[in-house]
Amino acid sequence: MRHGKKNNHLGRTDSHRKAMLANMASSLIKHKRISTTLAKAKALRMYVEPLITKSKNDTTHSRRIVFGYLQDKETVTELFRDIATKVANRPGGYTRIIKLNNRLGDNAEMALIELVDYNEVYGKEAEGAEKKITRRGRSKTKKADAPKEAVVVAEDKVEETTVAEETPATEESKEDKGE
Numbered sequence: 001m002r003h004g005k006k007n008n009h010l011g012r013t014d015s016h017r018k019a020m021l022a023n024m025a026s027s028l029i030k031h032k033r034i035s036t037t038l039a040k041a042k043a044l045r046m047y048v049e050p051l052i053t054k055s056k057n058d059t060t061h062s063r064r065i066v067f068g069y070l071q072d073k074e075t076v077t078e079l080f081r082d083i084a085t086k087v088a089n090r091p092g093g094y095t096r097i098i099k100l101n102n103r104l105g106d107n108a109e110m111a112l113i114e115l116v117d118y119n120e121v122y123g124k125e126a127e128g129a130e131k132k133i134t135r136r137g138r139s140k141t142k143k144a145d146a147p148k149e150a151v152v153v154a155e156d157k158v159e160e161t162t163v164a165e166e167t168p169a170t171e172e173s174k175e176d177k178g179e
Contacts, residue, residue, distance in 0.1 A: 008043050021047045026075040028095075029083065033114035041097045041111040052094045055084040086117045 010017055020040075025048045027034050036044070051069055054062045058080050067076050087094055093116065100110040116122075 007046070008039055010039060010043060017043075022070055022072075025051065026070055026072045028113060028115070029070075029075050029079050032118040033112060035100065035110060035112050037103075038097070038099065038109040038111040041113040044113060045095050045097065049092070049094055051079070052083060052087060053092070055079045056088060058084065083115065083117075087115075090117065 010020075012020065021044060024034065024036065024040065024044050028044065028048060047069075051066050054066055063076060063080060066079065067073070070076055070079075096114050096116050096119070098112045098114070100112055102108060103110050
């Protein structure tokens, strides 16, 4: 039984696993995202998140502890200088794992692991969340705020439609027609 054993051995010896995770953590810190197998990504998350938490406190002691794990001076410098300032307000959860398609050669589950604060795509979605786009391409906020106008259709049926804001192109075309 595996009571209390939370690390995945990944089919490697202890020294090989530590070296591999240190190299993957260095690559993640340098490139901000890497593609790997799902099992390695989950193991890397458990390896790198305590190091990022340690980097928030920029002391010689914490730098030496992180260097003991990573064994790369440039990576440690970038972690303490750039990443620590960006994640200073975040209470944890510095990485995101996104599942990808299986690898063609051996059908292994692949994943993309990235630093959360360095992905601009998700940040833009969070800012623009209030603008809902419908299938017709108009935002719901504009449609709800537009004034209603009654239009009489054949057989005395009345339909409510929204008044579309005129663009400069339509105003120019009206001037050309002489309206």
